[in-house]
Amino acid sequence: MPNVQNVLAVIRNNLMSESDITDEVEDRIHTSHFFDLDNSSIVHPMIILDPVGGYSSYSKSWQRIELHIYVYSQYNLDQCLRIYEYVYNKLQADPVVNINISDKGYMRETSRPMNGYNDQTKSYYLRSSYTIYTAG
Numbered sequence: 212m213p214n215v216q217n218v219l220a221v222i223r224n225n226l227m228s229e230s231d232i233t234d235e236v237e238d239r240i241h242t243s244h245f246f247d248l249d250n251s252s253i254v255h256p257m258i259i260l261d262p263v264g265g266y267s268s269y270s271k272s273w274q275r276i277e278l279h280i281y282v283y284s285q286y287n288l289d290q291c292l293r294i295y296e297y298v299y300n301k302l303q304a305d306p307v308v309n310i311n312i313s314d315k316g317y318m319r320e321t322s323r324p325m326n327g328y329n330d331q332t333k334s335y336y337l338r339s340s341y342t343i344y345t346a347g
Contacts, residue, residue: 232258
């Protein structure tokens, strides 16, 4: 049965298995945005997995999830670009598989990263879009 939280956990685990990524962000791969943007304990750089919609079949046998992936840095856009290149290399056309969940599938990038500066967090960011298909 489709489960968005399971899919996010698999993607996070896939990213955490890549040493180039964890060398940059350590364990700061989050599955939601922060609501308290003034919180001084928020550490950069970081990656945020942000599901923004999708749909599932009437029979509950498959799902399609639209996901935005953000990379934040307080230093510069170059750091975001470097980290995102590692993310892209790990996730593009990547299987979404874990032996502990029934859903299996794949994901692909559907829009290249756009960049910006967030005045509230005083940080640079990139945002790309992925589509994830799972069945099970």
